[in-house]
Amino acid sequence: MKNLITTLLLLLIVAQVFSQRGTTNDSPAKLTDGISIAALKDEKMDGNKINMLAEEIGKNTYPNIHSLLISRHNKLLYEHYWPGEDQHWGNSMGMVPHERDSLHDIRSISKSIVSACVGIAIQQGKIKSVDQKVFSFFPAYAAQDTGMKSALTIKHLLTMSSGLVWNEDVPYDNPENSEIRMISSPDPVGYVLSQPMEAPAGQVWKYNGGTTQLLAAIIERTTGMPVDQFAREYLFKPLGITTFEWVKYPGTTMPAAASGLRLRSRDLLKFGLLYNNNGIWQGKQIVPAQWVKASFQPHVKHPGGAYGYQFWIWEDKVDNKPITTVNCVGNGDQRIIFDKEHDLVVVITAGNYNKWSIKKNSAAIMRDYIVPAAEK
Template sequence: MKPPKFSVFLSSFLLLSFLLACQEKTPQQKDTLTVAKDFKFETASLSQIGLDSIQINKMEDSIKSGSYPNIHSVLILKNQKLVYEAYFKGHDELWGDSLGVVQHHKDSLHDVRSVSKSIVATCVGIALKQGKIDSLSQSIFDFYPEYVKYKIGLRSQITIEHLLTMTTGMEWNENVPYTDPRNSEIQMTSSEDPIEFVLSRPLLSNPGEKWEYNGGTTQLLASIIERATGKNIHEYAKENLFTPLGITGSEWTQFPGLDLPAAASGLRLKSRDLMKFGMLYANQGQWNGKQLLSKSWVKNAFQPHIWFGRNNNVGYGYQFWIFKANTISSGHDHLIPAAVGNGGQRIYIDSDTGLIVVITAGNYNNWTLKKDSEALLVDFIYPALISN
């Protein structure tokens, strides 16, 4: 789904100025599953890890009072230790259908919306490591011989990497509301064949030249996973990503009337499972001694392949947003990758400070809200790092 518009600033510690236009099993695998089930987060107090509890308490009070509305969970991991975890009640949805007011807790499944995109991309990285996909420079039409009629002109040059970085050059419009029939993702969802719908889009620019937010690229990536492995994206993710991480509960909403997971936005996970996903990347693709992703994949996934936004300060990796930041602690610009989902779903992974922050919320399609998930990060969490 369409990401929200960012405009975030934190004086004295973090400077962020964002502008977005828009949001077969082996015995070894069995052993990995046993270990993963036993995984427990290491914990520490805020003061033990050097975070100011006054700032975090202010954040919690502000959420409970509604000053920062409809936040459902906040988890903070610092230096591999879980130092804060809280859940809040609030109105929620399941892919647009109201669930009413929900009392969220650590076992609650939550829409992650476009964080799904980062999960899909990660499955591509795993399939690449497994040799199921030859190369990211492979033409997408290698997987679609029945759609060869669309392999013409510039479209014939689109590669898997162009899908990952949303630089296909396709005509695609997610800048209008999802209630607007002109919205390309809604058109894809409503089409009889979502894959053909995406492949048939006319090209407006050379592949690789221009970024355009495009949920259709994620749907193609999921389709390529299925064609390369014989498993749909949810099946493949459960076997090759979720099970090793000890993620035992997940749901993936399907397109209406089709046996097809909505790859760009349909996943539901627990907040702790989102934290595990962030930790996998912070650990350079390794989990419990097993290298699920190659280190080169992690590096490239978190590398801005294209810059945009005001003053080119927002980048995009492999279905991850990349934000340029400057911190007093480092004294230089560094990059903060994030998985971003409509409504306030976030995973921030700041390797410079050893910080991973997971936030879930129910502010779906509210693009003007100022006291949102990003504001929690800027107004409370980063100040807590420097207040002590």
Template sequence: MRDQFSRFTILGAGLVLALSISATNLRAEPGQQGQACGAPSSIDDGWEIASPDSLGMDGAQLCGIAARLKQRATSVHSVVVVRHGKLVFEQYFPGYDQPWGQPEGQHEFTATTKHDMRSASKSVVSTLVGIAIDRKLIEGVDEPVLKFFPDRQAMKQPGWEAIKLRHLLTMSSGMKWDEARAWTDPNNDEPHLTFEADPIGYVLAKPLAAPPDVLWTYNGGGTELLGNILERVSGKPLETFAREVLFQPLGITDLEWKAYKNGKIAAAAGLRLRPRDAAKIGQLVLNRGQWNGQQVVSADWIAQSITPRFQAIGYFGGTLFYGYQWWMGRSLAGSKEIKWVAAFGWGGQRLFIVPELDLVMMTTAAQYGQPKEGLAAIDILSNIVIPSVRDAR
């Protein structure tokens, strides 16, 4: 899950982070002062705003989020909550960050500040693949990967002819890939996406460790292939295609999709969005592909994407499942188990979709390389946001 070339600065960053955390890190954004705790700002971005209490949530309980974060001494930058399709809560906190392509250090965050999504970008790529299939640019998930790379046949390794798009989507291609090592480890495959002159060629030349559908291995290289395939079938840069078919229909105009040092767009990790815009992706999934009555991506694709297909062994414990670049898990609220769908990004970027409660929660953070990365988000979701729901859907 660690995505970006700046991670070799983690040790120094951790020291800065430890020194920077204080009570002032948990003040509300300037635009919210004088408003009710967590009251969303009106910035004309397509969100309808409502109070939590008007939609069956305990607003006073949500106001405990900042204190909870302070107890854990976390580096969370934002918490955004949506219920029944309306924005009901947002809170932003200043703190240390390592934004892609910008100086690391102390940063302010507000409703209009873009934030790295890191590997949550993968879930967006999955949505774009579904749109490409809906538009007949791709026949389906059983298309062979090599079909899209006729110019790369000379570098294929034995067994690659069996790899299909669905294997890339579920990270079950079987290619020999390891990005769980230190960023400076020469055996870590992920840095090669950054500095190889031909990162797509690097991925396609990887040997297989197992046949497809046998092993689940976290693999950003497969997502890079999906991003390149989208460019090939659409005839457009990935960001241009994404803007036209996904972001514009959602009313998302302020975004970036960053490139690696070699100039290649980082499909697996480079997306930067406002947190409340990222929450729109969650609402799109919750609405089975619809936004404001428009079918942006088919309901069938959403259903396929969030169907558990593999146990995500080795990542965030043993209770997570993986679909088409989406995670599935659960929270225990009181004595009740609540299932959710999520996009995860390195550093604590978390987008949670809770269908049973008609709820979306987005958090951004700077927990890069921390052993308990992302736990603040699941803590807030499980112990404050879900319990704050007072009605049944």
């Protein structure tokens, strides 16, 4: 009898969790975190369309979405969280009841955070410029400073145009994946620097999390602080971000710069609003304005758009009209999406890790509902 009661209680809890996927919030919470809020209608957003979107997310039309935050004109207009299957840096967490204070894997959005830290370090004079040669920071690896590698600069790392041989085109559970090999290496930095060149630096874009790890290593070598501590002091504290986790490589104290950061969705929005306002937060310049501008510029072309300083620039169409968005992107469909034309900053977190063929993804959410809801 006791086991039967326990089973019934568990079934009720599960049913309640799934039933919550259909609920919506009319307006976000007004907190003391520096985020301004407003109603959808006050900023000319079609609330009916957003409610329809929430219903579709609740029905799993857009699968396993965990949070959706919509801001326009620098005001948070919509904020909602859904329960769903999740992971912690590749380890299953099962069903998670995501909430406002929940930390979430942001995976490769970590790269955009690292980029911001590079910009701050340049502003501080710790790094001279993006044109500094990579091997000038790594004298212990001077034996690798030969041939085409000698031309490598920080800018090549930022724009993923290093020319290094690298393979992240295979799944991350495949041992041939270069990032997995880097993570498994006793010397991740040395692993990246030892890769051969397949193209001259600056000519060909190729996705490479190893270059982000080199950027983090440069920050540590020039500031004396690992990237997680540097980010805490000079980026997160000024933004009022007090809770985060940066996963370390197994058996080390080295933060996984390319993919290991966990943040709350509202704190992702703060980062988005910071860049939407040219690096200013509450009247204070946190990231240099010129760095924000350079980060959003298309430095290297790739299929579907271009790449900035660890930011993606994508071309799309909404109602047969072209639209350009800048994106921070993480595995699993984590996104910060900047739509300058409509002055939108959108945060989406999800649990679709290593599922690359989902058509109803974050980009579809923008295309199908959010951009059409933004009235001119």
